[in-house]
Amino acid sequence: MLTVEGISTYYGNIQALKEINLKVEEGEIVTLIGSNGAGKTTTLLTISGLLKPARGRVTFCSRDITGVPPHNIVKMGISHVPEGRRIFPQMTLMENLEMGAFSRTDKREIKNDLEKVFHIFPQLKGREKQLAGTLSGGEQQMLAMGRALMSRPRLLLLDEPSMGLAPMIVKEIFQIIEEINSQGTTILLVEQNAQMALKTAQKGYVLETGRIVMQDNASSLLENDDVRKSYLGE
Amino acid sequence: MFVQQLVNGIILGSIYSLIALGYTMVYGIIMLINFAHGEIYMFGAFAGMILVVFYDVPFFLAFLLAMAFAGLVGLTLEYLAYRPLRRSTRLAALISAIGASIFLQNLALLIMGARPYTFPSPFTPRVYQSTLLTISKLEIIILAISFLLMIGLTFFIQKTKIGKAMRAAAQDIDTASLMGVNVNQIISITFLIGSALGAAAGVMVGIYFRTVTPTMGLMPGLKGFVAAVLGGIGRIPGAMLGGLLLGIAEVMAAAYISSQYRDAAAFAILILVLLFKPAGLVGSAIQEKV
Numbered sequence: 001m002l003t004v005e006g007i008s009t010y011y012g013n014i015q016a017l018k019e020i021n022l023k024v025e026e027g028e029i030v031t032l033i034g035s036n037g038a039g040k041t042t043t044l045l046t047i048s049g050l051l052k053p054a055r056g057r058v059t060f061c062s063r064d065i066t067g068v069p070p071h072n073i074v075k076m077g078i079s080h081v082p083e084g085r086r087i088f089p090q091m092t093l094m095e096n097l098e099m100g101a102f103s104r105t106d107k108r109e110i111k112n113d114l115e116k117v118f119h120i121f122p123q124l125k126g127r128e129k130q131l132a133g134t135l136s137g138g139e140q141q142m143l144a145m146g147r148a149l150m151s152r153p154r155l156l157l158l159d160e161p162s163m164g165l166a167p168m169i170v171k172e173i174f175q176i177i178e179e180i181n182s183q184g185t186t187i188l189l190v191e192q193n194a195q196m197a198l199k200t201a202q203k204g205y206v207l208e209t210g211r212i213v214m215q216d217n218a219s220s221l222l223e224n225d226d227v228r229k230s231y232l233g234e
Numbered sequence: 235m236f237v238q239q240l241v242n243g244i245i246l247g248s249i250y251s252l253i254a255l256g257y258t259m260v261y262g263i264i265m266l267i268n269f270a271h272g273e274i275y276m277f278g279a280f281a282g283m284i285l286v287v288f289y290d291v292p293f294f295l296a297f298l299l300a301m302a303f304a305g306l307v308g309l310t311l312e313y314l315a316y317r318p319l320r321r322s323t324r325l326a327a328l329i330s331a332i333g334a335s336i337f338l339q340n341l342a343l344l345i346m347g348a349r350p351y352t353f354p355s356p357f358t359p360r361v362y363q364s365t366l367l368t369i370s371k372l373e374i375i376i377l378a379i380s381f382l383l384m385i386g387l388t389f390f391i392q393k394t395k396i397g398k399a400m401r402a403a404a405q406d407i408d409t410a411s412l413m414g415v416n417v418n419q420i421i422s423i424t425f426l427i428g429s430a431l432g433a434a435a436g437v438m439v440g441i442y443f444r445t446v447t448p449t450m451g452l453m454p455g456l457k458g459f460v461a462a463v464l465g466g467i468g469r470i471p472g473a474m475l476g477g478l479l480l481g482i483a484e485v486m487a488a489a490y491i492s493s494q495y496r497d498a499a500a501f502a503i504l505i506l507v508l509l510f511k512p513a514g515l516v517g518s519a520i521q522e523k524v
Contacts, residue, residue: 048412049411050408050411050412069411069416070408070411070412071411071413071414071415071416071417074412074413074414075414079412080412082408082409082412086406086408086409088401088402088405088406088409088410089405090401090405091398091401091402091405095398095401098398099398099399099402099410099413099415100413102395102399102413102414102415103413103414147413151413151414
């Protein structure tokens with residue numbers, strides 16, 4: 001479904017990604033783990049079009065999407081939940097969800113999808129008029145994910161959904177990720193919480209200073225000594 | 235006397251509000267003080283005057299055409315002077331804005347010459363009087379148009395899909411683009427609307443003082459900027475409130491202190507706001523976007 005071939009992305013003169021290759025098949029949860037600054041977020045930003053790679057190619061559903069502006073990539077079916085949630089704090093919860101459906105015009109279907117989002121995230125229901133900036137961290141994460149689902153993505157990019165959240169809520173978020181996946185959305189998950197990520201995903205990539213250094217089934221990575229030492233704190 | 239001055243202040247202030255909106259809307263999205271906004275206002279006034287005086291276009295039609303024309307000038311200005319610098323430092327864009335301001339003013343001087351043009355008021359010079367208040371028909375019309383435009387803008391920003399996209403882009407431009415918002419388009423629309431409102435102010439000031447000149451945008455441009463800062467730059471309700479307060483303060487200073495202190499009052503307010511409440515009246519603590 002998604003193929004990333006040899007992308008190199010720069011911030012000015014600094015090379016953040018060095019010829020990254022990765023593949024996500026339809027229906028999978030694939031995770032990208034690695035320490036701070038390894039290039040996980042940069043990889044997602046390059047896929048969703050906010051950054052342009054200097055070299056390499058991104059293909060989605062057999063279309064070359066390299067260099068396509070982000071607002072067109074959403075329309076093709078990739079939705080990105082950015083790091084730090086990035087909800088619109090001065091807009092209401094409902095307006096945030098409406099923004100998620102910005103590229104769509106099918107009003108009736110949008111309404112159905114709103115219901116679905118409230119079904120997946122019952123905590124959001126009844127608070128449609130609340131300003132999003134006043135929600136708790138966990139609720140903001142749910143809103144950001146709900147907002148991303150409102151574009152009806154085929155592929156969902158999740159950047160650190162567990163960041164700054166209490167362990168109980170992290171668990172809940174990961175359950176929801178599995179639920180969203182079981183309803184047919186493919187997921188590319190970036191996480192520092194490697195343990196949770198590898199337990200949830202089928203496949204994993206390990207990123208180190210801009211390079212993919214390991215790739216395997218998630219269960220094998222969980223058993224791998226290097227991964228255990230570097231990322232699982234054992 | 236006081237009520238009279240208050241009303242005079244509101245009339246002047248509603249003009250400042252319209253100008254301030256252009257500054258604040260643009261700043262809200264691309265963090266740029268568009269110092270050429272005063273020239274857009276002047277272009278609007280000239281367009282209105284030329285249509286009415288030279289081509290006998292009915293006033294309200296000329297008014298709308300002037301708004302449309304200035305909107306296009308603003309859109310072009312963004313495309314030529316600011317868009318190429320989008321990824322540069324904010325200082326580079328600011329310098330470009332000052333350059334654009336000088337260019338547009340001199341362009342007007344070149345085309346129209348330095349002499350002032352008369353812009354006759356299309357309304358019968360009727361005056362309504364009561365014990366508290368004297369107000370002319372023209373002043374009532376200026377008030378009505380200003381408030382209608384501000385109500386219309388508020389509705390547009392709050393309720394329409396494009397308005398919501400503008401708000402989203404002002405809060406977080408990258409995330410807005412991840413939602414499917416074409417950010418370049420939103421920036422163009424912002425310049426279009428802000429410039430059209432500036433032109434509306436320009437035409438109304440033109441008929442109020444019955445003159446238009448190529449340098450007429452300088453002072454109102456600065457005052458509109460002060461009003462936007464006073465309200466909290468980037469905040470649309472702030473610009474409306476800031477404009478009204480600035481207008482009232484200026485008229486009060488002229489009435490009760492000395493009319494020579496009129497402009498001084500405006501800039502004293504700017505200094506005080508920057509010293510004591512730099513985020514403005516409606517602004518919250520400054521949030522640096524990460």
